[in-house]
Amino acid sequence: MRTWFSAFALMAVLIFGLSFSAHSQSDNQPASQLDVLAQDLSLQFKQATEQLALLPVNERDTFAMQVVNAQLAPHLDLEFSSLKLLGKHVRGLDRQQTAEFTRLIESQLVNMYAQVLVDYKGADMSLQSLQTNQGRKFAEAAIDINKPNSEHSQLIFKFKQDTQGQWRVYDVISRHVSQLSVKRQSLVLKISEIGFEQLNHELRQAQANNI
Template sequence: MLRSLALATAIAFGAVIAAPAFARADAVAPAAAQQAPVAVVQTIADQLATAIEGHRDELKKNQEKLISVIDEVFLPHFDIDYASILVLGQHAREASPAQRERFARAFYNSITHRYAEGLLNYTRGRVKVLPFKGDLNDKRTVVRTQVVLDDGKLVSVDYAFRKGRNGDWKAYDVIIEGISYVTNYRNQVDAEIRKVGIEQLISNIESQGSKALDTMAKDNKDKS
């Protein structure tokens, strides 16, 4: 069961954070800009299955190639700049532009490497996109999906989307069983910045990668 939940987390959260954080939010392919939110999610699910099927052994031995595959599939569809600001929360105003860029690059690079291997277990049909009930005239909306676990159980996974100035839709958060990962990491980042300061936090993530995230998560859990 734990392995299955890890798969659901990798599939869902990987979608939001997999693209390099230094990529600009407005750097979107024309085809992606024309897609509605539901089509974006379905496109990602289909392209991910195509990219992984028949290549699992090769990708398992070469994580950097796996990361590049994830970049190609997810990059055009996510508002990385906006997601990064949400994770920093109130500290985004305190940080310099250079610090915000360094934080985004280091943080999302660490998260990408943490969840990449879990995506190797993804197969076509794992994600069921539910009928869309939102309003495309709104600036924000949610696409609801279900991830099929190894035991056949379903996990609810919602993708929060935001409409850009050009009318293109990009995801910026994922909510698994009601838990927002942006909110989850924002709480951890906030606690760590209050403890060591934003510059030290950035340095820790740059030098320690996912180990720094594990430490933040542990400290946050111990205090709760």
């Protein structure tokens, strides 16, 4: 029964997101891809947090990862995120090493953003503002978070426009903390302790265990 409910809940989120996208693009004055993406993400996360509050505790992590995989992962700028995560350590790495790291880090980011989603279970979300800066190549979508018995807060999606002109998410700010920065600190420490090749080896193992 619980498995059926989880599948139904995820399907409801996906259908809601698709119907909203179709409606947005049918307006007389079409919204930009950034506008549609920001609205979609805020509404899909809103629906997900409502469903998470209804699920048993032992099903929340799995459901959140399903939502993030389906709704956020396709819009992640993994290459740019990887460069920010590696920082100075990207020097000296060949293209194959960085490409493998970029591929392996996706599951880590999905898990990290899924935990953010679980943290906001039961919250009401609404897109408050969408701003572009730095030559209009970067943007931020601020989403208001209203949760019972909690202080007002914001969830911020950070976007970068790629070479094809498409906007992609490269970081999420939760409770004033950059999730990418938190991940970078742990990765940089790992590289210093065990080296890049061993880090990639551990990421491969972690990915295999999640399959």
